[in-house]
Amino acid sequence: MKVIDPHIHMSARTTDDYEAMAAAGVVAVIEPAFWLGQPRTNVGSFIDYYSSLIGWERFRAAQFGIAHYCTIGLNSKEANNEALAEEVMDILPRFLTKEGVVAVGEIGYDEQSPLEDKYFRAQLDLARELEMLVMIHTPHRDKKKGTTRSMDVALEHGLEPSRVVIDHNNEETVREVLDRGFWAAFTIYPKTKMGNERMVEVVRQYGSERIIVDSSADWGVSDPLAVPKVANLMAQRGIAEHDIHMSCYQNALDAYGQSGQFNEADWLNPAAIDQRTLFEGNSVLRGQAPRVDEDEPAKDVAVG
């Protein structure tokens, strides 16, 4: 079964993860720009981070036969450093037009502070100006109010709900998100937020329309195989194949495909130029076999 993980921070993951993901059927990933755990102190750190999302990480994923995309944005936590946030806002437009950037994101609220609100709104305006989709991170604390507020503000700034993905939902938020016409994404964490079993029950109750499963795997305790595992669990629990396909593949494709930067052909039948640029020939394309069996480039990576 093919699955998409539309929210995963691959820069924080190992090549073992890439291999395991490819073997488990993950064909494409979206890596949202976010907080690195350690706060950044200057705009150059953001420039290099965004560059690595559109450059090195994209290339690294392709070596394992996985198509890599990203979202670019100023995360809510670091929006609280106003001087830095101003500088980041200046450089954002340069990155938003790059190859494989599918949305502005992940943006939204953490503590729901005034500065977070200011830069959330500024980025929503940028998304509208550049006709881009938006991926919204909902806060972990005071989630229900924060989720409602995120949607209110998105509408206030003229975004179409069908062009906004609300992420990190739970049983308490999903109803309102779906009722208001937004995409509802669920992050499967092994210990917090949504667990696998709970996700199965959400799909059982709400069906699969506009529901998206992701792992948000990062440098914390998290599981890069969360999406294929949930898909398997759904099958075991008797969820219809159609609902599994929609929630673990098709909805992500439909939502982010609106960007024009996220097309099934990219992984099913890459253009010749993309093969030359990212896949280096036919071996990955044809056999879906990870390229790591060729030891030299990997070794060069390790020492370089």
Added chain:
Amino acid sequence: MGSLQDKCLELLRGWLARQLDAAARAWLDEQLAKAGKADRDLYLAIGLAPRKLGKADLELGPEDLTAADAARRGWNPAGWSVDQASRVALLLAAARDEGAFPAKLEQLCNTADVRELIAFYQGLPLYPNQEVYVARAGEGARTNMKAVFEAVAHRNPYPAERFDEHTWNQLVLKAVFVGSSLNAIHEFDRRRNEDLAHTLVDYAHERWAAGRTITPELWRAVGPFIDESMLDDMKRVAESYIPAERQAGVLALRESGMPGAKTLITLSPEIVSEVEAGRVSWETIASEIEKPQ
């Protein structure tokens, strides 16, 4: 104005105009007219090029490649794509302001995606004041993204013309290391040198010690510099069970004036006659390697 940049820009524009529809052509022309002015417009146009113009292969005939080489010796746009050609065209338009251009290019490279980097590096031989870009080209030669590395290393006259011996040798070593063809490196034979030959033979010893194979192309750099210490190595290559290695051994030995080398060649009369008939060469070895598995 008749500068090299204008000539190349005119060629690129002509090739693109043949392939683009009217709307795309109009967009490109508008961006080219603006490219020398506000930085923001240039950066945006370069970023948007694939979204506006697509990513099709640039369709070039033999006469186009001849015209490219005539405009700028060694310029080989075979294998370019539409977005790549338009990005280089935009850079050439911006390069009319020669003084400001290197800093602009540097900034573009620092925030580039993979496909942009390929375009920027492939454009190297066309920019004004060629001596300015050596460090930038060296950066491209250090990348681990193979397609970006090859934008510098392959079908690009810039390294052969501008790299000093050390940087050049590192480029060749890196190519061997990441499994990139040596045959596609412009003027490879002219830039061969004794230091490179010894480094590559050391590398071969490392590989053999680890029980690994070596690209037969490696011996192309060694041939003219074979000395007494390498004769055993050359014997091993010429007697390899891998046909391409035996061929490479003979080709390398033929470039050596050493008496010992001449003796080794006599052990492979059938390859010698294939070489003399033009059926075995560094090019045939390279194309054999590049065949899809």
